[in-house]
Amino acid sequence: MTTKNHSVADIITRNRVWRSIFRQGYPADDENRARAIMNSWFLHIHPVKVKLHSLKLTYTWGLGVISFVLFLILVVTGAWLMFFYVPSVQSAYTDIQNLDTAVTFGALMRSLHRWSAHLMVVVVFLHLCRVFFTGGYKRPREFNWVIGVLLWVVTMLLSFTGYLLPWDQLSYWAITVSTNIVGAFPLIGEALRQLLLGAAEAGPPALVRFYALHIAVLPVVMTILIGIHFWRIRKDGGLSSPSEASENEYGDR
Amino acid sequence: METGKTREPIQEVFPRDPSRTYGLMELVRGTSPMVDKGPEDTVMSWPNLLVLELLAALGTSVVLLLWSAFVKAPLRELANPNVTENPAKAAWYFLSLQELLLHMHPALAGLIIPGLVIVLLMAVPYIDRSKKDVGIWFASKKGRLIAVGSAVYTFIWLLGLVLFDEFVRVRSIVAEPELWPGWVIPIIVVGGLIILLYVVIRRWRPSRREVLIGLFTAFVTTYFTLTIVGIFFRGMGMHLVWPWDLPPGALPF
Ligand code: HEM
Numbered sequence: 001m002t003t004k005n006h007s008v009a010d011i012i013t014r015n016r017v018w019r020s021i022f023r024q025g026y027p028a029d030d031e032n033r034a035r036a037i038m039n040s041w042f043l044h045i046h047p048v049k050v051k052l053h054s055l056k057l058t059y060t061w062g063l064g065v066i067s068f069v070l071f072l073i074l075v076v077t078g079a080w081l082m083f084f085y086v087p088s089v090q091s092a093y094t095d096i097q098n099l100d101t102a103v104t105f106g107a108l109m110r111s112l113h114r115w116s117a118h119l120m121v122v123v124v125f126l127h128l129c130r131v132f133f134t135g136g137y138k139r140p141r142e143f144n145w146v147i148g149v150l151l152w153v154v155t156m157l158l159s160f161t162g163y164l165l166p167w168d169q170l171s172y173w174a175i176t177v178s179t180n181i182v183g184a185f186p187l188i189g190e191a192l193r194q195l196l197l198g199a200a201e202a203g204p205p206a207l208v209r210f211y212a213l214h215i216a217v218l219p220v221v222m223t224i225l226i227g228i229h230f231w232r233i234r235k236d237g238g239l240s241s242p243s244e245a246s247e248n249e250y251g252d253r
Numbered sequence: 254m255e256t257g258k259t260r261e262p263i264q265e266v267f268p269r270d271p272s273r274t275y276g277l278m279e280l281v282r283g284t285s286p287m288v289d290k291g292p293e294d295t296v297m298s299w300p301n302l303l304v305l306e307l308l309a310a311l312g313t314s315v316v317l318l319l320w321s322a323f324v325k326a327p328l329r330e331l332a333n334p335n336v337t338e339n340p341a342k343a344a345w346y347f348l349s350l351q352e353l354l355l356h357m358h359p360a361l362a363g364l365i366i367p368g369l370v371i372v373l374l375m376a377v378p379y380i381d382r383s384k385k386d387v388g389i390w391f392a393s394k395k396g397r398l399i400a401v402g403s404a405v406y407t408f409i410w411l412l413g414l415v416l417f418d419e420f421v422r423v424r425s426i427v428a429e430p431e432l433w434p435g436w437v438i439p440i441i442v443v444g445g446l447i448i449l450l451y452v453v454i455r456r457w458r459p460s461r462r463e464v465l466i467g468l469f470t471a472f473v474t475t476y477f478t479l480t481i482v483g484i485f486f487r488g489m490g491m492h493l494v495w496p497w498d499l500p501p502g503a504l505p506f
Contacts, residue, residue: 033299043303049295050302053388065309073317093331100328111321118506119317121346132377132469133400135387135462142378149374156346163344172332173341174505177351184359201334242388243294 045230053241059134060239063127068226070120075219077113085165087211089204092167117159124155136240144232147225154222161214167207175202175210327506340491342505348483349476355491356418358435366443370472377469381462396463399454403467406453407474410446415482419493447471 009026012018024035034048053059084103085095099106128148131137137145160178164171179202183193198205233239343351353362391397417423427433447468454467488494488503 027299030297033297036299043299046298046302048298050298051295053294055296055301055305059388062305062309065306066313069310069313073314096328100325107325108321111324111326112317114326115320115324116317118345129473133466134390135381135392137378137381138384138387139378139382145378146375149371153371159346160344166328167332168329169332169336169338170327170329170505172334173338174343177341178343178347181350181354181359181363185364186360189360240388242386244384244387245389246384 045234047234047238051238051241051243053243054239059241061126061130063123063130067120067124067127070116070123071222071226073116074113074120077109077116078215078219080109081113082215087165087207089167089207092165092207096166096168117162121155121159124152128152134240138240141232141236141240144229144236147229147232151222151225151229154218154225158214158218158222161210161218164202164207164210165214172202175206329502338502339489339500340487340503342483342487342503345480345484345505348487348505349479351491352415352479352483352487356414356423357439358431361436361439377465381460381465383460383462385460386462391466392460392462395457395459396466399457399459399463399467400470403450403454403470404474406450407471408478411475411478414442415479415493 009028013022013026022036023039025032027033027036037043037046037048081099084099084106086092096110099110101107131145131148137148164175179193179196182196183189185192194200196206196209197203198209237244342348350362350367353366356362386392391400423438424434427438450467450471451464454464457463459467482493484505485496485499486493488499
């Protein structure tokens with residue numbers, strides 16, 4: 001860091017403005033690479049060093065990271081869709097039609113949101129399978145697995161609540177079929193169904209409730225759960241690997 | 254105690270070091286997962302991990318952009334409570350539950366079975382507590398064979414049951430009282446098949462983890478098979494058809 005050389009990287013990184021933001025130099029040596037991770041709000045969830053084993057493609061298949069990327073794509077495209085969509089039975093369907101035909105990039109953004117949502121349900125489940133089949137749930141990661149199962153459920157609920165919003169035949173009958181299943185539960189079934197729909201049948205109140213769940217309640221729950229999930233990965237010593245194996249039945253270290 | 258000019262210089266136990274960037278974050282019992290691991294087992298997160306994450310993000314974005322540019326998200330006709338869709342299907346990831354619904358009481362298909370699946374999934378780390386084989390795909394050669402065997406067993410039985418209930422129909426044999434086709438027969442058949450699978454797996458003298466691998470594989474196979482059946486093989490009135498004979502608009506996406 002003390003040697004004087006006037007590469008472009010040096011000119012960009014050796015001034016007060018850059019240093020006030022990033023605090024460290026260009027990450028070309030290990031000290032600056034470590035600082036680049038620790039000093040950044042975005043990167044500090046990473047450890048400074050990772051096990052080589054964690055980087056093996058055939059171990060994780062990148063499925064957890066891809067799940068997160070899909071979630072980010074969904075948040076961005078979803079916020080954008082909100083500019084053009086009003087959750088009322090009068091306008092919902094025409095808003096979507098306008099997105100598809102009149103709004104610049106509307107069809108692309110809606111398709112991105114839709115396909116990312118489907119893909120996320122698939123990828124999160126594959127990630128669950130990867131963790132299961134590699135034994136990644138074992139101590140000390142038991143609780144992160146439990147959080148994971150909740151993430152899987154919330155992923156499906158987010159997808160499900162979004163499904164109603166276009167208010168077309170596909171949405172309407174899918175929600176009718178699904179909520180009828182709820183209605184058939186003993187004792188609480190019918191009450192639960194009406195709580196979800198806000199009425200005896202899917203109609204205006206159902207659309208508003210599903211919308212609130214879809215754009216506010218469930219994304220917040222998801223964000224908190226993902227936060228805990230990532231934080232736990234750090235606290236649990238990074239990813240599982242065969243080097244943690246012990247003969248001790250209960251895994252006491 | 255004494256205030257005044259004659260104060261002794263305080264001996265600093267923790268001298269202030271302006272270049273110090275670490276702090277005490279938490280106290281833990283036991284050795285850390287990184288103890289006894291040579292430095293050759295780890296690499297700097299920047300750039301090794303971050304490059305992979307960036308690639309995952311770019312890859313996911315490119316795939317989705319292309320997919321969304323060429324395939325538009327569907328939009329059917331405006332929702333109409335008076336025109337029932339036939340078949341009326343739930344979102345694809347719930348079609349395995351809708352399939353169960355055809356064969357048993359809705360409370361069993363929509364509440365008890367999915368509820369049990371979620372609870373049992375969460376219980377996995379507390380059932381298999383051994384650390385013997387962390388980080389190894391399918392635990393062992395035996396685990397791999399158990400997984401394959403369980404998948405084949407489950408798949409064949411599912412096909413048999415789906416076909417039986419379509420062409421012979423449990424309800425044409427016993428329809429009354431509802432308790433029989435709704436609860437007793439499904440519970441005996443599903444429960445019996447799971448117990449049979451368990452008994453067969455036990456003959457291999459498996460570890461707990463290998464038993465769970467067998468059971469989890471049966472769950473994944475069921476979820477997958479019934480989802481495929483629901484998407485591609487259920488037509489009018491949710492009767493079995495070939496995918497090329499599906500009525501127009503029967504695909505739930
Ligand atoms: C929104 C959904 C999810 C996101 C964004 C997510 C993200 C991640 C990421 C980035 C990792 C790091 C390793 C990797 O990429 O595989 C990870 C690990 C892990 N995930 Fe998830 N995950 C999600 C859902 C789940 C689910 C459904 C489960 C299981 C039920 C789960 C259980 C775990 C466990 C136990 C680990 C540690 C694995 C190990 O140490 O080998 N996660 N997750």
